[in-house]
Every structure is written in C-alpha cells, then in structure tokens.
Amino acid sequence: MKETILLGAAVIIGLGIFSQWLAWRISWPTIVIMSLVGLLIGPGLNIVSPQEALGEFYKPIIAMAVALVLFEGSNSLNIKEINGVTKSVWRIITVGAFIAWILGSLAAHYIAGLSLGVSFVIGGIFIVTGPTVIIPLLRQAKLKPRTAAILKWEGIIVDPIGPLVALFAFEIVVVMQDHNGNLTDLAMFFVGAIVAAIIGVIVGIFLSYVVKKQYIPEYMTTPVIFAMVLLSFALSEQVMHETGMLCVTVLGVILAKSKHFISTMRDVDHFAENMSMILTSTVFILITASLKRETIMEVFSIEIILFVLAMLFIVRPLSIVIATINTELSFKERALLGWIAPRGIVALTVSSYFASIMKTRGFEDAELIPAITFALVFITVCAHGFTLSPLAKMLGLAHEKSEGLLIIGANKFTYQFASFCKQQNIPVMVVDNNAKRLSIFEENGIEVHHGQILTEEKRLEMDLTEYSKVLCMTDSFVFNLLSYETLSKQFGTNNTFLLPVYLDETYKDETIPEFMKSHLLFKESAVFEDLIYKIKHGHEIVGEVSSGSRKLSVHDDLDGTLLFIIHKESKEISMMTTNRTIKTEKGDMLVFLKSNENTQSQMIDIEGEGSLNG
Structure with a gap:
C-alpha cells in the first residue's frame, strides 16, 4: 500500500513537470494542460484518486503547497513594478474586488439560483x-x-482576501440565522484576521533581523525561512480557518522589502520559484484528479x-471599468484587464471547505458549490x-x-554588430554606464540603456520582454563573467554568452568551468581585442544566404569569422561558440565578420572600448 502511494x-x-514541458513545446497555456492531465x-480513466x-493527509498537503506558492508570489513583489500604475493597482484590489464580490453574488443568486447566503459566500471565493x-x-x-x-x-494580493471575504459573508449569514450565531462570532472573525496579519509581520521582521545579523548560517537561510513560513501558516490556521494565506502573504511582502538591504535574502528567490513551479503543477493535477464524475456532469x-x-x-x-x-x-489596458481573470487552486480548495460547513448549517444548495467552482475554474x-x-x-x-x-558593452564592435541586427529587424538593446559611448548608438536609432543592469531593481525599470539572448561583450572579462552569472539566472544559461578579451586568457584557465566555456562567443582567436582591431582595419559584418543544408562550426575553413546564424523558417538566432556545431538549411543567413579591402574603416567616436556597468 505504501509503495503504491x-x-x-x-x-x-x-506528470506535473511533463505538463509544463508539453505546454512549452506546443505553445499551449500550462494550466490548460495540467487541468486536462x-x-x-x-475521473476520466479512474487511474488514480x-x-x-x-x-486525511490530502487537505494538509494541498494547504501547505498553496501556502508556499502564495509566499513565493508575495516574496517576488517589488513596488517598483507598479511605478506609474499604483493608483490602478490599489483601486483594482479594493474597489474592483468589492464590486466583483457584490456582482458575483447577485449573479449566483439570480442566475445560478443559489440562496442569498450561499451566493455571497461563493461571490467572495470568486474574486x-x-x-x-x-x-x-x-x-x-x-x-x-x-x-x-x-x-x-x-x-497575489487578492488571493488571500477572497477566502476572508467568503468567511466574513459566512459569519454574517450565521448571525442572521435564528439561534445559530451571535455578534461575538463576527467580532472573532476580525480578531482572527488581524492576528494572522500580525503573525506574518512579526515572523517577517524576525527573519529579516536574524538573517541580517547572521545568526543563521547562509547555507541554512532558505530552509529556515521555508520552515517558518509553514509554521506561521499552521499557527494562523489554528487561530482561525482560512487566515493562513493572509499570514504567509504578509510575511512574503515583509521579506521582499528586506531584500533591498539583505543580499542573502535574494538566494531564496530561485529556490522558491523552482519549488513553486513544482507545487503548482502537482497540486493542480491532484485537485482535478480528485474530482468526481458527478461533479463534472453538473457543470x-x-x-x-x-x-x-x-x-x-x-x-x-x-x-474593472468602474474601479x-x-x-x-x-x-x-482596461479592456485586457477586464477580460483576464482565471481562477485556480485557491478557489478549488476553499470552495470544498465552505460547501461542507454550509451544508451543516442547513444550506442544501451548498452542494452545488464544487460544481460551480470547477466550471468557473476550467472555463476561465x-x-x-x-x-x-x-x-x-x-x-x-x-x-x-x-x-x-541584449548586448552588454558599447564599443566599436558592438556598434557594428547592433547596426547589422537593426538592418535585419532583430530587436537589439545596448547597455552601458557611459553616456558618451552610447550617443553614437542613439543617433543611429539603436535602443540603448544608460546605467547598471546587474541589480534586480534596475532590470525592473527596463522592458526586457523583447530580448531572449544576452551577449556580454565589454573590455573586462571579469565583468563579462559577472554579467553572465547574474543574467543567466533570468535569461537561462543556454541564452547567455560572453566574450573573452585577450587571447589564451580563458581557454587555458582551468578555473573557468567547462560548461561556461561552451558559452564563449565565436572562435578562440576572435577575442575582444582581435575584433576591435579588425573593425578598425576595415572588417565589416555581412550576411550571406546559405545555398544548402550543412553543419557548421568555428573550426571549419570559412571565409571570415562566423558570428551567428539566422534560421529562415523559425526566425531563431543561433550564436556561434567555441565548441558548437549548428545545422543550417537552404535560405538561412550566415553572419560573418569579414575583411573588405574596398571598405574604409568607420571612424566612430566611442570613448574606450567597453564598459564596467557597476
């Protein structure tokens, strides 16, 4: 039995991880694949229930998973994300949520035919x-x-509020029932919510303090934080059911603020994000696989x-329009926001709890809550x-x-590189902390960013959604390494590349990990100083259309330095690295740095040859 479980x-x-991969592969929404699986x-094949x-472990497992997902979400919040739309955000999570509660409750009563008590509870869940x-x-x-x-x-903010609104509506219903409740129960609701929020604040401040003072060794920071999240969630649930989500959300917000002055806190993010991905897919499959066929037919x-x-x-x-x-x-923007509002795990888990307690209070129509919730979740x-x-x-x-x-470093080579990309309608941005270096780029219509990029706060100020690859090409290999280590966490190691500066400084250095050497751009002799020299002496970047199918590497006898390949069918870009072999098809564009004796060197005025984007 244990082995079967x-x-x-x-x-x-x-299956959860497979669903995520399949969704990525076929470009379907992840949550749709998870629901179908x-x-x-x-209920489809009855393979597992x-x-x-x-x-009895089912509900606690789901609850703890939801708590960790909510914590990860709130811990990722940064107030700079909503600069310029702060008013809209606060209106939506307050006025918008209230209007959605009232209108949703009326719809449940007059359209679905539920009693007013059940309608106002379900209306709270569905915000x-x-x-x-x-x-x-x-x-x-x-x-x-x-x-x-x-x-x-x-x-993230409304997720814990919805169950509290439903609980508030339930307490009102109980008070209005004869001999089944009193105002003390209603008062206890507010006390429980406040206590949960206070627990979140206290634990958040405590964790920030002990981590800052290094009372916890760095390697234990993440385990301790996650243990405290679960403990805080459980403690709040003991105070009052459905307040644990509020507690962990508040706790996450407190720790998110501490990341500005406690660098160790940032290490929690990557583990939390990976854990959240696993938990989300697993829990979604657990819940949908536990649904009864009768519930699905009622939909x-x-x-x-x-x-x-x-x-x-x-x-x-x-x-949304009113708020x-x-x-x-x-x-x-209002039109898009007015359409998008998918419901998920929290609605499914909370609805079953309220269905059971309302049925014990004599609300027979409460048995429809799971079916209505599933219908709304699946359709949205x-x-x-x-x-x-x-x-x-x-x-x-x-x-x-x-x-x-995304190119890190403004210099003569990256100017030629970015200019070619612009001619080919490839989105390109050059980042440097020297405004003078960037001026020639701006004059020629190339997107630039003046300032740092290695801090999360600075990246939040930039719109990087157009860029899928990072090329670190400054005159400092140390900075290129640092940029690679930092940005690969956001863009992925397969999409982050770096350029050596001097010949033999990297390829024979045993301190450089082998996996990183596979991300060194171009051939071994095409280092930064060599590329700059060639640009100064008449070399230019050109594109040639492939006449047939073949495999290419930097070790092939090619006329020029092969930089990257633009695939005709997929429009994808393959960067050439020191140990990579790329298959090309007829019509693909091969981009080279070639000598052209008839071309005069472009004497562009760029101070220095690289950057240190501190």
Whole structure:
C-alpha cells in the first residue's frame, strides 16, 4: 500500500513537470494542460484518486503547497513594478474586488439560483485569481511590464482576501440565522484576521533581523525561512480557518522589502520559484484528479453555464471599468484587464471547505458549490489561457515572439554588430554606464540603456520582454563573467554568452568551468581585442544566404569569422561558440565578420572600448 502511494505521488509530480514541458513545446497555456492531465488520470480513466489515496493527509498537503506558492508570489513583489500604475493597482484590489464580490453574488443568486447566503459566500471565493494561474500565463504571454505587473499584483494580493471575504459573508449569514450565531462570532472573525496579519509581520521582521545579523548560517537561510513560513501558516490556521494565506502573504511582502538591504535574502528567490513551479503543477493535477464524475456532469447545467458567462462578460468587465475610472490606464489596458481573470487552486480548495460547513448549517444548495467552482475554474483557465496572448498582441500590449539580443558593452564592435541586427529587424538593446559611448548608438536609432543592469531593481525599470539572448561583450572579462552569472539566472544559461578579451586568457584557465566555456562567443582567436582591431582595419559584418543544408562550426575553413546564424523558417538566432556545431538549411543567413579591402574603416567616436556597468 505504501509503495503504491509512493509510486502514485512520484507519477503525479512527474506528470506535473511533463505538463509544463508539453505546454512549452506546443505553445499551449500550462494550466490548460495540467487541468486536462488531472481530469484524464482521475475521473476520466479512474487511474488514480489522490484524495482517497492520501486520505486525511490530502487537505494538509494541498494547504501547505498553496501556502508556499502564495509566499513565493508575495516574496517576488517589488513596488517598483507598479511605478506609474499604483493608483490602478490599489483601486483594482479594493474597489474592483468589492464590486466583483457584490456582482458575483447577485449573479449566483439570480442566475445560478443559489440562496442569498450561499451566493455571497461563493461571490467572495470568486474574486480570487491567484499566482498559481496568472504567473504561468504571464510567463508565456510576454505582456508589456506594467500590464503584467497589474495582473500579478492583483492575483497575489487578492488571493488571500477572497477566502476572508467568503468567511466574513459566512459569519454574517450565521448571525442572521435564528439561534445559530451571535455578534461575538463576527467580532472573532476580525480578531482572527488581524492576528494572522500580525503573525506574518512579526515572523517577517524576525527573519529579516536574524538573517541580517547572521545568526543563521547562509547555507541554512532558505530552509529556515521555508520552515517558518509553514509554521506561521499552521499557527494562523489554528487561530482561525482560512487566515493562513493572509499570514504567509504578509510575511512574503515583509521579506521582499528586506531584500533591498539583505543580499542573502535574494538566494531564496530561485529556490522558491523552482519549488513553486513544482507545487503548482502537482497540486493542480491532484485537485482535478480528485474530482468526481458527478461533479463534472453538473457543470453542464444551463444555470451554471449562464452564471459562468455572466462572470466572464459582465462581472469582471464591469468591476474593472468602474474601479479604473480616472486612473493611469489606457482604454486598451482596461479592456485586457477586464477580460483576464482565471481562477485556480485557491478557489478549488476553499470552495470544498465552505460547501461542507454550509451544508451543516442547513444550506442544501451548498452542494452545488464544487460544481460551480470547477466550471468557473476550467472555463476561465481555457478561455483566458488561449486568448491572453493573441488579445494582448492585437491591443499592442504584448511583444511579438522575437529573438531579440541584449548586448552588454558599447564599443566599436558592438556598434557594428547592433547596426547589422537593426538592418535585419532583430530587436537589439545596448547597455552601458557611459553616456558618451552610447550617443553614437542613439543617433543611429539603436535602443540603448544608460546605467547598471546587474541589480534586480534596475532590470525592473527596463522592458526586457523583447530580448531572449544576452551577449556580454565589454573590455573586462571579469565583468563579462559577472554579467553572465547574474543574467543567466533570468535569461537561462543556454541564452547567455560572453566574450573573452585577450587571447589564451580563458581557454587555458582551468578555473573557468567547462560548461561556461561552451558559452564563449565565436572562435578562440576572435577575442575582444582581435575584433576591435579588425573593425578598425576595415572588417565589416555581412550576411550571406546559405545555398544548402550543412553543419557548421568555428573550426571549419570559412571565409571570415562566423558570428551567428539566422534560421529562415523559425526566425531563431543561433550564436556561434567555441565548441558548437549548428545545422543550417537552404535560405538561412550566415553572419560573418569579414575583411573588405574596398571598405574604409568607420571612424566612430566611442570613448574606450567597453564598459564596467557597476
């Protein structure tokens, strides 16, 4: 029996990760794939029933996973993300959430036919969107920064508020019932919510203090923080059910602020992000696989379908339109926000709790809560998952999928490199902390950023969604290494490259890891000083169309230095590195640095040959 449960758990985790990969591979929304996989192995084929297999451990496991996902989301918040749209964000998470609660409750009563008590409880549950569904969508849609920031903040902040609103509505219903409640219960609700928030604040400040004073060794920082998150969540749940999410959200916000002055806190981010990805996919499959066939069949009721349509086309648009009157948002931004509001794990987990306690209070129609919740979750996940990206592109609020290049370092070579990319309509941005070096780039219409890029705060101020690859090409190999280490965490190691400065300084250095050597640009002799020398003496960057299919590497006998390849069919860019072999097809463009005796050297005025973007 134990072995069967162990195998089942491993399979579900594996299916969760497989769902993420498959979604990436076929360009489908991740949450849609996870939902379909869960339904297939659960009520579809009856292969597994996680709730029955895990028994009394099922709900605690789900609850702790949700707590960690919420903590990761709130811990990633940065107030600079919403610079320029602060008013809109606060309006949406307050006025917008209130309007959505009222309108959603009325829709549940008059369209779905639920009693007023159940309607106002379910209306509170349905104001949530949540990081478990919105973050995967944002990761794929490549929205422009401020629109993405609004959806992210709404999802994270409102997620713990929704269950509290539902609990508040429930306490009101209890008070209004004869002999079943009193005002003391209502007062205890507010006390419980305040206590949960206070626990989050105290634990957050405590952790910030002990980490800053180094009372915890660095290698134990992440485990201690995650243990304290779970402990705080459990303690708040003991005080009052459904307040644990508020506690961990507040705790995450406190720790997010401390990252500005405690560098060790930043190490938590990468572990938390990876853990959140695993937990999100696993929990989504656990919940959907545990649904009963009867619940799924109830979804096809005409009343439930009409209710979901009302939530999609009336409640959400009206709440956003009213909440964002006289704010910084444009009409197009309000239109997109008025459509996107997928529900996810929190709605599914919380609804079952309220369905059970309301049935014990005599509300027979509460048994419909799981079916209505699943209908709203599944339909919004599919509708918003498939439409977010195309709608955002149509409204001009997302970047087209592109192989943009982010170049670190302004010098003669990167000027020629960026100019060629611009001619080929490849998005390119050059970053340097020297304004004089960047002036020639700006004069020729090349996108530039003056300042640092290695700090997270500075990158938040930049719109980097167009760029998929980073080329570190300054005159300091130490800085190139530092840039590689920092930016590879955001762009991925396969999309981050660096350029050696002097011949033999890198290739024979045993301190450089082998995996990093595979990301050294161009051939071994094409180091920074060599490229600058060639540019000064008449070499130029040119493109040649491949006449057939072949495999190329920097070791081949080629006329010139092969820099990169633009694939005709996929429009992808393959950077040449010291040990890479790339297959080309007919029509692909091969980009070389070649000598041209008939071309005079362009004497561009760039102070120095690189940069130190401190």
